[in-house]
Amino acid sequence: GELDGWTRRVEGVNEYLGTVGAVVYWYPNPEDRLYLKGGVGYVAFRIEDEENVLTSSGLGPMIGAGYEVMIGRRASVQPYMNAVVTLPTGQLEFNGDRQADGVFLALLQLGIGVTWH
Numbered sequence: 001g002e003l004d005g006w007t008r009r010v011e012g013v014n015e016y017l018g019t020v021g022a023v024v025y026w027y028p029n030p031e032d033r034l035y036l037k038g039g040v041g042y043v044a045f046r047i048e049d050e051e052n053v054l055t056s057s058g059l060g061p062m063i064g065a066g067y068e069v070m071i072g073r074r075a076s077v078q079p080y081m082n083a084v085v086t087l088p089t090g091q092l093e094f095n096g097d098r099q100a101d102g103v104f105l106a107l108l109q110l111g112i113g114v115t116w117h
Contacts, residue, residue, distance in 0.1 A: 002041075002062075004109065016046040019084055019107065021062045033068035033076070041084045043105045055093045056103050058086030066113070074117050082109040 006017045021041030028034065044057040066080030083106070090103040 002039075013047060013049045017043070017107065019043050019062075021084070023062055023064075033070070035066055035068070035078075037064045037066075037082075038062065043084055043086050043107055045105055053093075053095055056090050056105060058088075058090030058103065058105055060084060060086035060104070064109075068115070076115050076117065078113040078115065080109075080111055080113060082111075083107065084109075 002019070002021045002023055004019045006015075008015050019041050021039050023037045023039030023041075025035050025037045028036065039062045040059065041062040042057065042059050044055070046053065046055045048054070062082065062084045064080060064082035066078040068076040068078050070076045085107075086105045088102045088104040090101075090105065091098055092100040092103045
């Protein structure tokens, strides 16, 4: 399982994005530390100021790839790239009122992970 979150505040506006997913990692060649992953995830997005709230969420496929670089016998760092695109079954709500159906969200994530083996 995976859990990711992101937030920022710009000029009085707060943005939140979170994902929860179930994924499988596959190492095509275990001696080469490249891995691919795939699964299903749920994405939720919220943006708000002091007066209004806009939210959307949805379920969809997760895919990704990374490469483990050993930094010791029991630790590695992994540059990675992940993508989640929800199916167009989500809803868009403004201040709690449904505004649209068939909404989809897309998330592209680049990062570096640390793993203790």
